[in-house]
Structure formats: structure tokens, C-alpha cells
Amino acid sequence: MNIAPDLSFSEVALEQPARLRIGVPRLLAALTALTLIGVGFGLYMALGFAKADAKQGEIQRIFYIHMPAFIGAFMAFAATTFGGFMYLRTRKAKWDALALAGVEVGLALAAVNLVTGMIWAKPIWNAWWTWDPRLTLEAIMMLTYAAYLVLRASISHAETRRRFASVYGMLAILLVIMVIMISRIKPDTIHPTVFGPSAQQARGTFELDASAGMSAALGVNMLVWAILVPATLIWHRIRLNNLIERLNALKARLADR
């Protein structure tokens, strides 16, 4: 088996699949280890370090992953938008790989956000689900990004698939921005906002008490779930894409013989 020597980040993650070695690059292995340690430390901060909210009790601790997971999904979907834009500019497949990775990772993190929100809602709103504008928009957002994967799977010509997916991925970010903005512009939402005033009908608001360790727990988990987790998973997913490209090239060579 051909194993290339150590390559730089851009060479390994984004460049020629034919030169990609099969093993995990050292930098990615270190980032993965850091992320795992970060997830563990974040859990300690959320469950052990921060004090429980006086009004909501233990369930409020889910917030330390619920909100950062959404920001992580936003980062991943922003990577999709950036990847799509760069692909349309340069026509280099590596940017399309970034866009696809962003959608997969963003969907996983958005699912974490949505499901933890539902579980938090049950004791606080007395319902697993309500057709609140923000919840509904987030469900639509997830379906829109799931449709991105369906769209890709339905187009066999690689160049056409990449072009369509790039435009779709760039437009879909508008829904993510709407999910963020809707609680501030629709007065009938019951979903509270963390920063800035919540709507009058918001249920389940709480104060981020720095002296109770809440700000520190949020800060650590924000670093982990909004930056480390999406970055690590996106890098792994790009490597998978590069390996698939390499396999396709090998198959083409075999077919030519």
C-alpha cells in the first residue's frame, strides 16, 4: 500500500485524494483527542461545576449543550455556504467536500439541539413539542438540509451535482439565520433568548449567574460544541470524501485496463 509522508493540513484535508494516506494524520488525531477531553470537561462543567437553576432545577443544565450545539450547527452550515461559494468560484472539488461535510455535521448537531430542546420543554413547557415559530423553523431548516443530501444523491453527473449543491447550500443558510432571528422579531414566541430581552410570553427564562459557575460552564461548552466538535467531525468527513474520490480513481484505472 502506498503511504504518503506527513502532509500539511490543506494537503491532507482538502487537497489531492490520490496523495492521501489511509491512516489518520497526527494533527487530526490530536484534535480528536482534544475534542474528546473537551467533551468530558464540558460535561463536568455542566453537571458538576455549575449550580442548578433555582427555578428550573436540574433540567436547566441541558442548556449548556442545547445552545452550543445549535451554534455548532450554525458553524457547520456556514462552512457549507463558504464551501459552496468557493466551489462556484474555483470549481475545485475540495470545496464541495467541505460543503457536504458541513451539512452532515450540521444536521447531527441540529438534531442534538432539537431533541434536547424537546426534552427540556417537557418539564418546563409541559409539552414535548409546540408549533412555536422558532421550533417550527428549526424543523424546516433540518428538513431543508436533509433535502440537500437527497439532491446530491439524485444527480449522477459530478460537476452538475457539485454546482447544484453549492447554490442550494448557499441559499439554505438563510433558514439558519431566520431560526436565530425569529425569537427577536416574532412577539408571540415562547422560546426565550439567552442574550438580550426575551419576548413577553417567553417561558423558561433564567439568569446566567456568573457566581454560580453558569457563565464558565457555558463558555467551556461553547468552545467544545460550537468549535471543536464541528471542526473535528468536518475534518474526518472530508477525509472520508477524499478516500471515496481515491477509490473512484482506482476503479477508473482498473476499468481502463
Add this chain to the structure above:
Amino acid sequence: MPQNAEYLMLGLAAIAAIMSAYLISLAVRFANVRRAIVRAEQALER
């Protein structure tokens, strides 16, 4: 203070389930592609 730790446990279990499902799907795809690459390279060497 309301006692609702069971919902917190349910939330943590859901997070673990979602992230594990994605990681397993990645690992399975990696394993399949790696195996196919090795086979294709061996076929080319022959």
C-alpha cells in the same frame, strides 16, 4: 427547586445516542472505503 433530574438524564442519553449514531455511520463508511481501496490497489498490482 423542582426535581427533574430524570429529564436531564434523558437529554444526555439522547445526545449520546445521536452523536454515537453519526460516529458509527462515519466509522462504517471509513472501514468499507478503506477495504475497497486495499482491494483495488491489490488488483492493480496484479
